[in-house]
Amino acid sequence: MKNIRLTIDKITGNIFLIFTLLSTVTVLLIGVGLYYKSLPILQNSSLSSLLLSAEWKPFKSAFGFLSYIAGTLWVTAIAIIIALPVSLLTAIYLSEYAHAKVKRALLPPIDLLSGIPPVIYGVWGVLVIVPFVQEKLAVHFVEFSSGYSTLAGGIVLAIMIIPLIISILLEVFNTVPDGLREASLSVGATKWETIKYVLLKKSRPGIIAAVVLAISRAFGETIAVLMVCGNIPEIPHSIFDSCYPLPALIANNYGEMLSVPMYESALMLAAFILFIIIFLFNAISRIILYRLEKNNG
């Protein structure tokens, strides 16, 4: 009887170990798989010509990613510029000022916002943000904009990453010991001064980690941005121009990619580029956050 129990214990232990190792190795597997698939195009043309040329003519085997990379960077930058101040202010309010009751009432909407599927954000963007940009904003600055623009993409994306930034910031602020706040208040600083000179200073690495995570989320967001950003493969000259981010490129061309030589490989390279950047950003910011938790937990 005893032997059976010990055997079960050993067997489950080994099986569980295999699953654990497998799930960890998946990260590498995805990277290797995408790299292997993008090898043909990397052998065909140099990396610098792929990244720094804006010429995208699949039928002539010209695959320059520059306008797509520019599109991704523009949309992400706009999203961060909008989302960061709003999330920072909200997180400070919820963590430092709001009473427990207020906090309990205000956290659920933020949670719900993070649970809404990207495609719904896309529909909402098409119905609300695109006309708003076209009719209310663009008319003051440019002659014509369809509304399907870099700005519309950035706004929709900003709303999608706000819940992520807030939830990480709340955790980061939580790791700042109360003793530090009390010390600052006891020497006569106001609450706002305590926030400015103690809380924000102490949590700077955490804030940076939150922003880096948000950037990597914004890089990879596909459907919502694709629906509102216009998808014209040119480097945008203003925020009212259309743009064409990398994930949208992959998503829009999945059907036709097998018939043109190198096309599939080019799209897999786009996925590989996204993977590498997001992998590095995530790894760095998670390690920063682990450290914070460990030092103050």
Added chain:
Amino acid sequence: MKRKLEEQFFKALMILSTLSISAVLVMIIWTITSRGASSLTWDIVSKVPEGGFYIGKGGGILNAIIGSIYITIGATLLGLMVSIPVVLYINVYAKKNAWLATTTRLAADILFGIPSIVYGAFGFTIMIYFGLKTSLLAGTITVTLLVIPILVRSMDEVMRLVPDDIGNAVYSLGGTRWESAKILIRQCVPGIITAILLSFGRAIGDAACVLFTAGYTDSIPTSLDQPTATLPLAIFFQLSSPIEEVQNRAYAAALILTIIVLLISFTAKYFSKKLSKNKI
């Protein structure tokens, strides 16, 4: 005086941004509801597309609703089969091996950050490698990859909160690690249910994963190797149509998806509340 004024100013800004986030949520739900409600008919949820559906003729999106439910349930079940062993291993078996547990958690966090379009592209390469076509099976496997990190992270979060004493009590009575793991699972049932619901919510709403792998079809799949429609893609494809009636159906589909996701969120809230009540 200036100090007080500055504080008042920033406090006002904070309240403003906090309220504006809730306002945006209300606005999104309002827009989706008001546009979707007028086109939402019984036909849409109970019929598959009929001939000429995409030029505005009769039928519904039952195929997409059922397809999404198949993929979501299949992916979550497969995901649980992988993630429960993983969280048990790092919380019971490898309790002493901090390095392995940390690495696994880091990997789960990184996988959680990988965008679904990359999973889609990766799923597509696996699919080609094994000679599969776009199918229910390929879609389910890709979405499984997407939900595993969600399941691992949220179950791990709950299991870490369980006091060590429970495990120690099992061991002191001569129990094995497997017996201790079984008790840990029973302790964490509400947490596991919350994790499952989170995974449901993410899986049913994701479009970029299934775009490459599940395909799209007007009929309800009857076997694993048939392509299947999904709700997010039904919204996406119909919205890009120039015909108004088809677009309206996209809004109706968006409303259906929003209702499903909100229901899942509220149920998850209920269970996590139950969880925090049980906590000692």
